[in-house]
Amino acid sequence: MSGVYHLEIKETPEELKELLANQKTATGFERVQLLYLLKTGHGQTISQTAEIIGRNRVTLHKWIRQYSSGGIEGLLKQKSSPGRPRSIPTWAETALSKRLQEPLGFNGYQEIVEWLEQKLGVNTCYKTVHKLVYYRLESCPKVPRPKSSEQSQAQVEAFKKTLQTT
Incomplete structure (x- = not known):
């Protein structure tokens, strides 16, 4: 047939x-x-x-x-296209993630852009850094609040104990 x-x-x-x-x-x-x-x-x-x-x-x-x-x-078997490579490589992304975990932090996204360029040699734009940090790493530039040198730790603890929460 x-x-x-x-x-x-x-x-x-x-x-x-x-x-x-x-x-x-x-x-x-x-x-x-x-x-x-x-x-x-x-x-x-x-x-x-x-x-x-x-x-x-x-x-x-x-x-x-x-x-x-x-x-x-x-x-x-599914074919997968490689796609466009990331503008910030994975090794730089992990270094940035570690740096974001430090208590010192950054003052803003522009400072992260400058840090990437100076320390790691990765040239990228503000928007890319913002998307990476905010959406992918789910983080933000951390800046500690200024503390008064006259502030007593004992007074802070006493205030926390007496503070009424609802």
């Missing part, structure tokens, strides 16, 4: 059905569905299976080649 594709599918229909239920993405579901339809005989030809799934037959042939070369892992 013309168009019938002979593919040795190692998994049982029960295993494929379980894999179908566990798929988190639509593409993974479609790929496992291809194997399930071919294994159970619901899709007798690639063209018929392509119609059922709603994909082009060339796409199904590509998936079959992936399955033949890498098994089920090769078929379900």
